[in-house]
Amino acid sequence: MMGQYVQLAILGLGSSAAYALLALGLVLIYRASGVLNFSHGALAMAGAYFFYETHIQHRWPYGLAMAFSVAAVAVIGALIYMLIMRPLRNAAALVRIIATLGVLVIIQSIATLRYSGTVINIPQQLPAQVVDWGVKFSIDRFWLIGIAAVGTVLLHLFANHTRFGLATRGVAENQRTAASVGWSPDLVATVNWAIGAGLAALAGILVIPISTLSSTSLTWLVVPALAVCLLGRFSSFPLAFLGAVALGMAQGAVTKWQGAVPGLADALPLVVILFALIIRRQAIPQRGELVHRLPSLGLGRVNPFVVIGLLVIAVIGSLYLPVEWVVALGVSIIAAVIMLSLVVVTGYAGQLSLGQYALAGMGALISAQLVTSLHWSFAPAIVVGVLGAGVCGLIFGAPSLRSRGAALAIVTLGLGVAVQSLIFTNSKIAGGQFGFSIDVQNFLGLEIDPLGSPRTYTLFVLGWFAIAVWFVSNLRRSRAGRRLIALRANERAAASLGVNVSAAKLYAFSVSAALAGLGGILFAFSSASILLTQGYDSLASVSVVMQSVVGGIAHVSGPVFGGQLVSGGLPGGVIANHVGATNGPQWLVLIGAVLVLLTLLLNPDGIAAPMKATLRRLAGKIGRRRPARPVLVPADRSPAVPEGERRPDSSLRLNGLSVRFGGVRALNGIDLEVRSGEVVGLIGPNGSGKTTLIDGVTGYVKASGTVELAAVRVDQLTAHRRARAGITRSFQSLELFDDITVEENLRAAADKQDGWAYATALFPARAQAMPAAVGTVVETFQLAGVLDKQPKELSYGQRRLVAIARAVATAPAFLLLDEPAAGLGATETAELSDLVIRLAKEWNIGVLLIEHDISMVLGICDRVSVLEFGEKIAEGTAAEIRKDPRVIAAYLGTSAETGEPEDAAVALG
Template structure:
């Protein structure tokens, strides 16, 4: 019992430091809406400044401490001014990677100056032993807890009761309104970056006497702090303190009583992260005024002749290279494979994952044991490593079903770190007797020695051919039906689901394919020597890999090669040494600086510019044109399946607010039903509930004889219910044609596999060709969505919903922003969809004239309740409608 209490008290001291670190993260987040993944590195820099001044230059401890805190504060301010402020209009991904760039730069400088050995640093807090309730504990842990409590109270009072705190809260809620009231969002953000980073420096200085001073030790403190900040919802200082203390106590107790399980104690922060995110069931939203602009995407098209020439030249260069250059080529290509895995999951699918090295290590682990324990040859071990990692990749994908963006990055980094701690650092699992890893011996391929030790050129040749094969597979996916689905989910998950795309399946596929590519890289890394050494698979290296992916261009197939050249040990480093001896030692720093410059100057990376240059040099290839029909198809070729939509007793609640109250209506085939009402009447909530975007508290939704009430969005869309959105929600990364293909493609489950080898493409179905002609999109098919006028975008949104071949079409404010002439044309189109196509149409629209002219029946809502239903003439005459919606108009105005 004494041990339990003693380790709990020790854990309180450690947890207090976690909480202090988390407070700094919360300050930056509240002030700028940015999750600072460089926070631990900034604290580490302050700790090293303090140590160098105190231990090496004789500066007294407390003045050196002040200097260390100021150094961290200045680093935070410079990060805001030089990196984050220029990215304020960029996507959340760019801002996240911006903090990763700062992380890379600071750690590169620290390693260059101090190395990464552990320094034992004495502290100045009292260390005499205290007897508390029969347990003996060092006095410094009590001081740490007291410091944390005092700072927590101070921050709570500062942000609750001062003008600066109120200003920070105002800016966090709404930058525009806060600026109109005289608050400068930039000044508020800069002050919070400075204060939060100063706190990081103080925490780093206080914690090094407990855990020792090293670059990696302090940067990996980030996960524990993030866990505490998540518990406090990135806003509450007292709750963050409580979260940090609980994490510290649990870690301390597991260190004492869970020593039989390697890495269990260090995995506690991740377990907290996972529990918090799953319990909340949604991502914490990042504040941002502007819509995200994700990095540009390549087309995935491969020109066979240039590709063959490039491969032949590369093979010749490998064959005549020296062993040192062959090793550099191998390093470049395996790192390119890891970056290629990031292109799949982040570039194409938009899921920010920091697990690339963990999955690479998993592949090496599986293949290593297959070779060492079962004697499998290289070919089979490689296959086992790649295929065996796919299920692990799917496990990493499970959080992506409920989280995205920054939260997904946190949880995947935590998963990777847990895997590293519990498996890769477990000597019982990751080593064989007499070896510092898993002994796999020298490799042969089909009886030919390809040992990276004896024949580095041969090994580099194998790696080159596998890299080309993997790139071609990814290119096939990008060009095919699966690629369109990946890009659709990346662009807009809501719109993708509304078209019948199973968002969950697409995310699982992206993680699975990414895991396979990363595993291929991991096996090739591990098997280049006679032992698979897991020091090569540090989880935090995934941060660097993501940064290199952005430098090269996260959406381009050539990006991995360019990004990899900025890493140590690669071809880029070798060329650097030829130009300036010793330059390769600076490659991590050069890569970090290049990442910052890329983010500020060109978020699309080198790959975008290379693609533009290649397009100017190579002859243009005409874009494949759809087979448009010269004659109008027979009516039956585009008639909708005659199914009626029946909604009974639909009720939608948001907390205590009833948005829709017992709504009932029918939409018959070939008829247009209008749903009107004042702003806030519940019209869009009704559409969301019918299509599955909002869970109904009660009521039923049926299409024909099928009950849709419990079905997810994509299955309702597949059954025949399609919709448009008031905010359009088009796939901005696609052309008009690909938007239509995303709606009408119905690939079976095997397409996910067949697209790896041969991307499927078929002519547009007849009903889509008719829609193209009806909506006037024939000359715009190959135009990017961003080049369309507002009216054309409105028409495309409806045409895309029609392309899904629905029985019932729900249109949400389709005429918003259109001119009178455009509105009349749209009204005629809606009538034709009902009369010629046989669709049932539910029309939500504020333009009363349009509703009354085009609808067969009108349903009127007020405060979520149906107050009238009937023909347009009956609705016009209804007194309740006149009072609640149309107003008390003169009779001639209603005629």
């Protein structure tokens, strides 16, 4: 028995070699450009097809054909970077990932159009004799893994012992610094993309003799390759290689159980991905100097005249268009429902999910089982299927608690592959190759017969789409919607306002999954039988993301446009079927992928945003203009503290607060107290630990010691719970929510942070006036004239005021300000000083002020503490601090001859 497992594990070394070579290329590309290349498997497929054309069809010598194929794909890799990824280098990771998905679909579509899905067998060129070492196996597996091992060693040496390799590491750490010493980040990235793509081609060429060649056979090898890259944090070639060896051998060994548990081997990469996220909180190193520009965010407002007009057109079309067009319209509407799920999870919450069709399939599976096995009526089966998909969404969303961006995309793609392999291909669960046979259904007295009455079914799905749009539109304008948008923009800032980031993420995934489940049910019941092995795969999940981007992934109206790009939809599907015969749908997929890349390069906000802008301009010319926004606080009202809003007396006390980063002690036993109504300054040279202290108090870093609020310990609470308790902070970099207005920023801070908001978010609610305290904040900070502007439209000084106002809008007992005057002029600093004093004296808020403007600190603070190298070296009044020799020495240094502070008479003002 053990010998059989060993034999199977050795056979798995062929897969290990492919994973390792692919992983080496992925690591190279990420280190040089910060791009997670999901098209890497498609590049391997392209290399394999080049080799097939040259070596098999045109009889080129093996070595020449391999060299040409690797070089050709290397050129493609360089072009991908120069033409697509370089222009997107300042885009968010989400946008760059979607671009690589577009490349994936383009390459796969071209291969499908050229080879029509034909499976090609390639003879093995490596030594393949069978040896018997107690177990029998082909020696070619050791050749393959040996090639991968040599490649790993060479790349490791190249990366660590050559000038270009060291330059690549420098670019990965800081592009500007690398450029300042003469290395072009673009040149480094282009060369690494070429080498990485060449490695992918080599992997494809070497593995096809043991896996066969088709237009889909190599594309999804990127999933296990990404999994092993996570083990090496996308930076270590040896760890990626070892992970590939372990994964390939494990997959080989578990094939013995394939009959009992179909798809088990394909699900193992998910285990590796989850393991990597568990052992490494940050599985992918971040490149902090990159700007993250997300697609624009819609307002969630639906013009009733436009909606009614579209519904009337759709209803008339369903009744009078040719049947072929009516069916295509239904396909587009169903796809639009699934795209609405991406509006929620990706557009609103900023979490990229590449498993939406797996969730759609789960909703379809649950409803199909209820209808066919338990003989439920259609209406309750839809409800339970949607709710069941929502529960599955919690499972898909769980990894988001430890990851986001690129890592989350890997997890959701792995989850989608696992669901497809373990569930949808399992005949005992999903009905086998014949699926579920569906009879004519009855929904609340309405006969649902998609084949006999396609017009009725299209109207049926149109009604569900209208309901889904209503829900998603309500969500955008709700308290829960503002929480999702806050975490999309900045999770740290969201937590500082009291938002439970984990709960918000799970909610977004659950609602999104429920919508995807609804779309999956409507798609499943549109035919006489439900085949979950068709239409619910990973490629469908990738395609729907791209179509959503073209339409506008953060706009409720985006799915209306994106739905027209789906295969079999309207109008593209009908046109493609007429023009391209059997290849029509595949041409539509290819055209859609090209449109995605053009959209990302030319109009990353999608079709919906400029369309809305055009309609607003037309409405302004034809009809009435929107009335000016009323000021929230009457102009003649003095900005006094509203009655009942003055904070009660309290204290914030730190006892022995210490913070370590590895072996470095950033803070060492800090004792500090801030009382209500006073301003306490915290000064010190750069690197002294001031911001780290705020991070420790507010729960953003792990700290030892105690933090007491009103004599109650809060140091065991999470960041958002400390904010709810009354400790609010600002940030050096402001971290405003730039995609929403100033008013929505303030509302997000002032919103009550309760669970009831999630229950009511999908239903309409009357617009509520801001709390009186927030109205006073608006007037105090003179923000009434900019409430309807986005923070990115304001001057730097105004942005600073908005950041402080947002923190005050949470009604804190203690406000921790991190360099609020940075970048302000003398006049603005004086105004800010007056505001800080008023917050303390009139609102009775305790203020801890970190500021490099010493004159401001000493001019307004009741007490000042001084840090140096993580130690508190002084504390006292402004007059005492001015004369303290330790403080003067910390700021000005000491005389080399006398050891006394230099220029003590003028130090610190």
